[in-house]
Amino acid sequence: MLIIRKWESSKWYIEDPYLGWKGCIGHKEMEAAFYYKNLAMGIRLDISGLHAPDTEQISCLMTEEMNTPPGLLVKEVEKFINSVNTQHDGQPSMKLFSFIEHIRIISKRMKAYPLVFAYFAQGRHDEAKEGIRLAVELFHSWEVLLLCIARLAIVGSRMDFSRITQQLKQIAILEADVRKELFRIYALWKNEKL
Numbered sequence: 001m002l003i004i005r006k007w008e009s010s011k012w013y014i015e016d017p018y019l020g021w022k023g024c025i026g027h028k029e030m031e032a033a034f035y036y037k038n039l040a041m042g043i044r045l046d047i048s049g050l051h052a053p054d055t056e057q058i059s060c061l062m063t064e065e066m067n068t069p070p071g072l073l074v075k076e077v078e079k080f081i082n083s084v085n086t087q088h089d090g091q092p093s094m095k096l097f098s099f100i101e102h103i104r105i106i107s108k109r110m111k112a113y114p115l116v117f118a119y120f121a122q123g124r125h126d127e128a129k130e131g132i133r134l135a136v137e138l139f140h141s142w143e144v145l146l147l148c149i150a151r152l153a154i155v156g157s158r159m160d161f162s163r164i165t166q167q168l169k170q171i172a173i174l175e176a177d178v179r180k181e182l183f184r185i186y187a188l189w190k191n192e193k194l
Contacts, residue, residue, distance in 0.1 A: 010027050070172070071176070078168050081161070081164055114131075117182065120189040121185060122189065131185055134178045138174040141170060141171045148164065
């Protein structure tokens with residue numbers, strides 16, 4: 001959940017308890033971060049209208065997720081690192097620090113997997129254990145990759161692209177395992193609900 005309120009005429013105050021961050025940002029940054037087509041500056045929720053999720057809607061979303069090719073994030077990260085590596089002849093660049101800022105947010109969102117496993121397990125915690133274990137391992141693998149990249153950027157040594165590629169391959173395997181387990185537990189849930 002993100003809590004936002006107008007601070008001054010040109011500033012917005014933001015609290016993001018999930019990422020543990022709070023502070024003020026300018027209107028241009030706010031617009032760049034949150035403006036999207038017809039959603040303007042976000043979505044306002046009316047909590048009086050909250051209800052249990054529709055099982056058909058969940059089923060549609062999961063079907064869409066099943067049709068999404070796995071490893072898209074890994075491929076984009078590898079492409080970016082390869083680009084930095086090529087442009088700077090193997091030397092680390094300040095671009096790596098901006099990359100770390102962005103990927104940190106994405107990798108933190110990986111923590112949502114255990115919540116999804118718990119939802120589909122519906123109280124059968126043993127059913128969700130393996131998926132949650134894999135999701136935690138996936139999250140830690142992203143953290144290890146980020147620490148490796150940060151160390152390269154700070155120390156200034158040549159990038160060991162083969163090591164980074166190997167870490168990305170391991171992340172891709174873990175992501176495939178998490179997805180497989182997620183779809184398995186989803187199928188059990190779907191058989192009960194639909």
